Structure formats: C-alpha cells, structure tokens
Amino acid sequence: MKREAAEACCPPPAGKPDLRPIEGAEADEELATLCKAIGHPARVQILRLLVSKEACICGDIVEELPLAQSTVSQHLKVLKEAGLIRGDVDGPRVCYCIEPRTLRRLKALIGGL
Amino acid sequence: MKREAAEACCPPPAGKPDLRPIEGAEADEELATLCKAIGHPARVQILRLLVSKEACICGDIVEELPLAQSTVSQHLKVLKEAGLIRGDVDGPRVCYCIEPRTLRRLKALIGGL
C-alpha cells in the first residue's frame, strides 16, 4: 500500500529559454489549445495536484477526484495531448507529472496578453 | 465610414489590488471558466485585437475574422459572460473592450500554477 515512487520521473528542470514567438497566428492557436485543455475544473484540479506534490503521483489522482477511473484517465489523456503533463510507466503503475516547459510556455503566452 | 469612438469606453484603470484567493476550489472553478472562454482560436484572436487597439473597436471585429457576424457575436457573448470583455453601447454600434481587472486576475491564477 505504500507509495514510494518518485524516482524515475520528473527529472529535467531543463533550463532552455524557449525560442518561439509570443504572438501571431501560431501562438493564438497554441494558446487556445492549452486553455481548452485547462478549461475544465477536474483538469485544473489535476494540475494543481501534480504541481503541489513535488513527487509525481500516479493513480492516486483517481482517489482524489469524485470521478470514475475511466473519466480521470480521459482527462489525463487530454492534458497529456496538450503537452501539459507527462506519463512515465513505472512498473504496473503510471507516474504522471507536469511538464514544466509547457507550463512556462503557457505563462509566457498569457503574460503576452 | 470614419470611426472616432473611444470616448465613453475603456475608462477605468482601476488600481484595486484584487483580494480573492489564488487557489482553492473556487479559484479552480474560476480558472477553468476563464480558460474555457479563451479556449478557442477565434476568441484568442478577438482578445488580441482588443488588447492591441488601445481604442476599443466595435463591429470591425467581424471584418477581421473569417466568420459570420452571428458567430462573432456569439464569441463576444462568451467572452463577455466570462467577464473578460465589456460591451458599451455607443449609439447604433457597440464598443467592446477588455476588462483589465479580469485579465489581471487570469494572469494571477495562471501564475499561481
């Protein structure tokens, strides 16, 4: 029942300064995609969970949300497709964690408004 | 055909420091609502238009977007309901402009991630 984990995941702080433009048609599309992914309370909650736990938890997310496992899995898929989170397989479980680069990118795009 | 306008609209910079919390269940809901409103390319484009033009334009937005007038009107409604923009009636036309307070609020919420 113990959950140690937090070993093979969430490694790279990745200090790259991001080189893409902050506005323009592509940036508009990108911002819309990211915001659409965040545009659901359950997804915001998941993001907050992954940010707060510095260690990346896995299916414990399901227990935190009042939703069925399949529904949570779908939300995770949406977030992953948007590039906001990452899922590393750790044996039988999957370890999700935020993608700091995308999060920074989002903050930059929002800040550019 | 001239558009002077930019008189009775977009006035208050409103230097109030915003007193609501940056996280919690309510903040989650709020962030989701705001992001959902932004989560469409056309809406991002409208926001950018309103930010760039310091003067708040009106139905010129329709001419900037490759969409029907009714569709643009709906997007404007979504943004207005989210509190991101404001629409002041100026005679026969309507003058839309961003709501700086909400925009700041959004930046704070995103920054809190």
Next chain:
DNA sequence: CGGTGCTATCGTGCTCCAACGATGAAGCGC
C-alpha cells in the same frame, strides 16, 4: 503459469459548442 492490481480503451448516452442564415430590435439620418 495463473491470478491480481493498475491503466487504458471501447461503446454509449447525453449535453454542450460552433457555425451558419434568417429574423428581430434599436438608433440615426433624411
């Protein structure tokens, strides 16, 4: 190798969204 636990995916119903054309309401100019 067979079971068990963890996730992902499938299929389904329902609701909401996005786009359009057509129609209606309000203000201005003549």
Next chain:
DNA sequence: GCGCTTCATCGTTGGAGCACGATAGCACCG
C-alpha cells in the same frame, strides 16, 4: 415616419466533450 445600418437573438445542423460501466492489456507476485 421611413429606411438604413449595426448587433443581437433564434433555430438548426453537425460535431465535440463529459461521464459512466464494461472490457482488454500489462507488469508483477506467488
């Protein structure tokens, strides 16, 4: 008052999104 312009709203259609239960795919333990 009449017509014109400008927006909003209505009604419709097609396509996503959200939720669930049921099912299938793996990795591990015994």
